[in-house]
Amino acid sequence: MVLYTPGHTSTYPDEPVERGLRAFFLGGGDEVGNVGCILEDSTGTRLLIDYGLAPTRPPKYPAECPKVDHAIITHSHIDHIGMAPWLVGHLGTRLHASPLTAALSEVMWRDTYKVSKIEGYPLAWDKRDLGEALQAWTTHQIGDWFEIGAWKCRFHRAGHIPGAVMIEIETPELRILWTGDMDTRASPNTLGALPVECDILFLEGTYGNRIHPPRIEEEQRFVKKVLEVVDRGGTALIPAFASGRGQDILRILRREAPALEAHYHGMGTRVTQIWMEHPESIREPKQLAKTWRWCRRVSGKSDRRKALDANVIVSTSGMLDGGPAVWYANRLRHHRANAILLTGYQAEGSGGRLLLDEGKLRIFGNITPIDLEVEQFSLSNHGGQNELLSFARACAPRHVVIFHADQDGREALSTQFAGEIKVHLPSNRVEILLE
Numbered sequence: 001m002v003l004y005t006p007g008h009t010s011t012y013p014d015e016p017v018e019r020g021l022r023a024f025f026l027g028g029g030d031e032v033g034n035v036g037c038i039l040e041d042s043t044g045t046r047l048l049i050d051y052g053l054a055p056t057r058p059p060k061y062p063a064e065c066p067k068v069d070h071a072i073i074t075h076s077h078i079d080h081i082g083m084a085p086w087l088v089g090h091l092g093t094r095l096h097a098s099p100l101t102a103a104l105s106e107v108m109w110r111d112t113y114k115v116s117k118i119e120g121y122p123l124a125w126d127k128r129d130l131g132e133a134l135q136a137w138t139t140h141q142i143g144d145w146f147e148i149g150a151w152k153c154r155f156h157r158a159g160h161i162p163g164a165v166m167i168e169i170e171t172p173e174l175r176i177l178w179t180g181d182m183d184t185r186a187s188p189n190t191l192g193a194l195p196v197e198c199d200i201l202f203l204e205g206t207y208g209n210r211i212h213p214p215r216i217e218e219e220q221r222f223v224k225k226v227l228e229v230v231d232r233g234g235t236a237l238i239p240a241f242a243s244g245r246g247q248d249i250l251r252i253l254r255r256e257a258p259a260l261e262a263h264y265h266g267m268g269t270r271v272t273q274i275w276m277e278h279p280e281s282i283r284e285p286k287q288l289a290k291t292w293r294w295c296r297r298v299s300g301k302s303d304r305r306k307a308l309d310a311n312v313i314v315s316t317s318g319m320l321d322g323g324p325a326v327w328y329a330n331r332l333r334h335h336r337a338n339a340i341l342l343t344g345y346q347a348e349g350s351g352g353r354l355l356l357d358e359g360k361l362r363i364f365g366n367i368t369p370i371d372l373e374v375e376q377f378s379l380s381n382h383g384g385q386n387e388l389l390s391f392a393r394a395c396a397p398r399h400v401v402i403f404h405a406d407q408d409g410r411e412a413l414s415t416q417f418a419g420e421i422k423v424h425l426p427s428n429r430v431e432i433l434l435e
């Protein structure tokens with residue numbers, strides 16, 4: 001059980017900050033996902049950035065957050081937003097985000113709640129906290145300054161997914177940029193992030209040790225494979241996350257191969273409706289609306305069976321951990337013409353990882369061999385090493401704090417910055433002081 005005793009299990013330092021900035025990671029400091037970080041300076045201004053949970057089995061939670069009046073949530077992915085209801089229910093924290101992130105929060109939290117009930121995992125917040133959290137949002141448009149204590153803050157577009165922001169913070173002493181999850185490259189649904197000059201850069205490093213292939217070439221390799229599967233009479237099953245990847249895949253397919261019959265099934269249906277209510281956060285929003293009319297959305301059982309005859313099925317979950325994607329994989333596995341096309345990183349212990357490594361999937365509790373073609377494509381919306389390096393250099397900071405990365409990722413980036421920018425590799429629950 002991961003349950004906090006509010007005010008008793010926090011290990012946040014009691015002493016005030018004398019000068020500069022204190023950063024204290026509750027989670028996500030030396031790992032991918034599960035983010036939460038407290039920033040505080042000598043004015044006594046204290047801000048939490050993100051409070052998520054890692055949707056592994058069982059889920060991973062960040063450390064208990066100390067008393068904090070304000071939290072900024074960078075985007076709606078569950079490893080950044082998933083624990084926010086706890087803050088509101090237990091600490092009365094005010095939540096700040098872009099209008100789209102705030103609008104998506106209800107879908108994300110309700111799904112987290114539902115999954116915890118189905119899987120039987122404890123969740124540190126309940127339905128009442130969720131209800132209060134929905135009332136706790138203050139939203140800010142990109143570029144508008146707002147105040148948190150003695151600090152001024154404003155959002156910048158982060159790329160990554162629609163509504164995702166980077167945070168620029170001006171304290172009396174320092175200018176800080178927090179990237180959140182970011183990409184400088186445009187993707188079908190969002191434009192990329194632009195650098196912001198700062199003294200201290202908090203840089204995500206998910207893909208710090210990887211060089212992405214050129215995005216357009218990877219998209220074309222992906223479409224070519226889909227068409228190859230369809231030509232041999234098969235169906236391509238494409239597991240994809242509900243917010244971001246699924247919609248990107250559909251836009252790529254419609255743009256490159258509009259004659260395909262593509263079905264979409266998953267939580268992304270509600271997410272996409274909310275996206276379309278926020279066209280200012282979407283790249284070429286009309287193309288998204290057209291794509292959404294072009295694909296067929298699966299709702300009932302008879303739709304599911306029809307989808308089995310389609311050319312393409314795009315469905316959740318993105319790492320084949322449950323969701324309709326697993327139901328489809330179970331039906332499609334009997335015909336060798338079919339294929340499963342993975343479109344991003346498959347975490348250790350996930351269904352997709354088992355499929356890649358051993359050609360098996362956990363289907364309704366049974367480890368089942370999958371004798372189908374499986375291919376992986378790199379259509380990530382996180383900057384790779386080249387993007388992260390040129391972005392960081394253009395921000396011209398004195399300090400860079402690399403977070404949201406595994407050991408390989410942060411060491412690779414750290415080596416590149418050596419002698420140029422002072423690098424900090426944080427550990428969870430250990431303060432770092434920056435001046």
Ligand SMILES: [Zn+2]
Pocket residue numbers: 075077160181
């Ligand atoms: Zn994310």
